[in-house]
Amino acid sequence: MWLLIAIGCGGTRSTAVSAPPLPEQRATNVILLIGDGMGLAQITAGMYRNGNRLHLESFEVVGLHKTYAADNLVTDSAAGATAFACGVKTYNGAIGVNVDTMAVTTLLEEAEARGMATGLAATSTIVHATPAAFVAHVAHRHMYEDIAEWFLRNEVDCFVGGGWKYFAERQKDQRNLIDELEQKGYVVGSWRTHRFADMPLDASANMAFFTAQDDPPRKLDGRDDYLIDAATRLPRFLKQRSDKGFFLMIEGSQIDWGGHAVDAAYIVSEMIEFDEAIGRALAFAKEDGHTLVVVTADHETGGFSINPGSTQDTIVAGFSSFYDADHKRGAHTAAMVPVFAWGPGAELFRGIYENTAIHDKIRQALGWQ
Numbered sequence: 001m002w003l004l005i006a007i008g009c010g011g012t013r014s015t016a017v018s019a020p021p022l023p024e025q026r027a028t029n030v031i032l033l034i035g036d037g038m039g040l041a042q043i044t045a046g047m048y049r050n051g052n053r054l055h056l057e058s059f060e061v062v063g064l065h066k067t068y069a070a071d072n073l074v075t076d077s078a079a080g081a082t083a084f085a086c087g088v089k090t091y092n093g094a095i096g097v098n099v100d101t102m103a104v105t106t107l108l109e110e111a112e113a114r115g116m117a118t119g120l121a122a123t124s125t126i127v128h129a130t131p132a133a134f135v136a137h138v139a140h141r142h143m144y145e146d147i148a149e150w151f152l153r154n155e156v157d158c159f160v161g162g163g164w165k166y167f168a169e170r171q172k173d174q175r176n177l178i179d180e181l182e183q184k185g186y187v188v189g190s191w192r193t194h195r196f197a198d199m200p201l202d203a204s205a206n207m208a209f210f211t212a213q214d215d216p217p218r219k220l221d222g223r224d225d226y227l228i229d230a231a232t233r234l235p236r237f238l239k240q241r242s243d244k245g246f247f248l249m250i251e252g253s254q255i256d257w258g259g260h261a262v263d264a265a266y267i268v269s270e271m272i273e274f275d276e277a278i279g280r281a282l283a284f285a286k287e288d289g290h291t292l293v294v295v296t297a298d299h300e301t302g303g304f305s306i307n308p309g310s311t312q313d314t315i316v317a318g319f320s321s322f323y324d325a326d327h328k329r330g331a332h333t334a335a336m337v338p339v340f341a342w343g344p345g346a347e348l349f350r351g352i353y354e355n356t357a358i359h360d361k362i363r364q365a366l367g368w369q
């Protein structure tokens, strides 16, 4: 499928200023973990509320990236994830397309074309902007049913997230994409019958698990540990799927939603869960020895601050960014966000660079020409 995708010529694909050093050792597998809306204050609040400890502290390399989009200094998750997936700065709302709405091959598609196994997991719907930008090419992020169709075209080995209705209860046509996935050989599970933790994983078939009809609930409202389970189980599943390695993207989607809700408890609960998922990915990488783990955010959300009067147990939160002051809704901000890397090629992620460089550095760590 990927061969049919045009590489747009109107984008602003980033180019290295000077030839970066080659990684000391080539990565076979990549786990990219994206904390949506995860700025430094979100990480800090999660750390203090978690007993002053995070798995993030064990990463050997830390960098910063510039989050801006092609058309706006303040990016959204669609342009942010497209920068990671495709290596191009594009407009807010774009999913896997450049500023001229031309499809640009994603890291996941390139991995598939190279015979690697691929996976996606998120605490949003699986058609939400961040996972979508790795698998789909559509002009706008809200084209959820169109994005769902891309899961039939790009045969991702495994995916876990919400959004059942965009596959099975469609408005635009009568297709049942769950049936179509099964016809393609997918084993499909859902929250209706069991938890992801209880789904047997058989590496001889592709796997999809739906965690909700639409958006999965908040951690505060009892969402189960499926993201942590995905970070634990999917690397092992994917390793069995191909001897050429794998690419896995895991998103802590709702850190961002906590920022939009200007709700520190929401942010902290999602941050701590995401860090536990990071810990599971890191544990796999340490055992495996050939896996690069990269953790970053697409942008900060809320202008979140930890204000005077805070203790490690009680965060006195401030939110400086509103797009709807009447309804107390936080907006994204343009502050740089951190990047954490561990494993072969990790040293490439030191310093300050564009968000598009995440794409380029992952390719370089994998030794792709």
Ligand SMILES: [Zn+2]
Pocket (backbone or CB within 6 Å): 037, 077, 256, 257, 260, 301, 332
């Ligand atoms: Zn957001």
